[in-house]
Amino acid sequence: MIAGLISYLRGNEKKTAIVAKERLQIILAHERAGRNAPTPDYLPALQEELMVVIAKYIHIDRESINVQLEKHGEYDVLELNITLPDKMRLNR
Template identity: 65%
Template sequence: MSFLSFLLGEKKKTATVAKERLQIILAHERAGRNASEPDYLPALQRELVAVIGKYIAINPDDIRVNLERHDNLEVLEVKIELPDAR
């Protein structure tokens, strides 16, 4: 970020904001690893539906968010089924 954009305020792109939010959520989840199922996943799914819904018509059931843990590895899986473009 340049000094000028810092002073004038630069509007961030939606993807950048979503990425930053996801990083914060993941960092917060890693800090409290005691929970077997994180409570932020439903909220994350709702936010994804809202963001994607700005650009295309999508059914909320077409987005699934899942967190899997394997030994030392955590995998956040997001499956999005997009409608056919007909």
């Protein structure tokens, strides 16, 4: 009962990961509708948002994140590569 009251008072705030997942699903749905587009326009913005989220936890360079969209048959595959430094500095 107390947990329910606390969640009611906090509101229905969504966590960052859930919001990012929903945005990514919307972007992929739009891209599937327009499959003839050679290069998605949203990849630089997506890469920038990912950089901001990851930078909350560890320090990495902008060049360390690579986002690509590839087609494998009837599926679109979003590939995310993050090169982590040898010595990780945590941002907390």
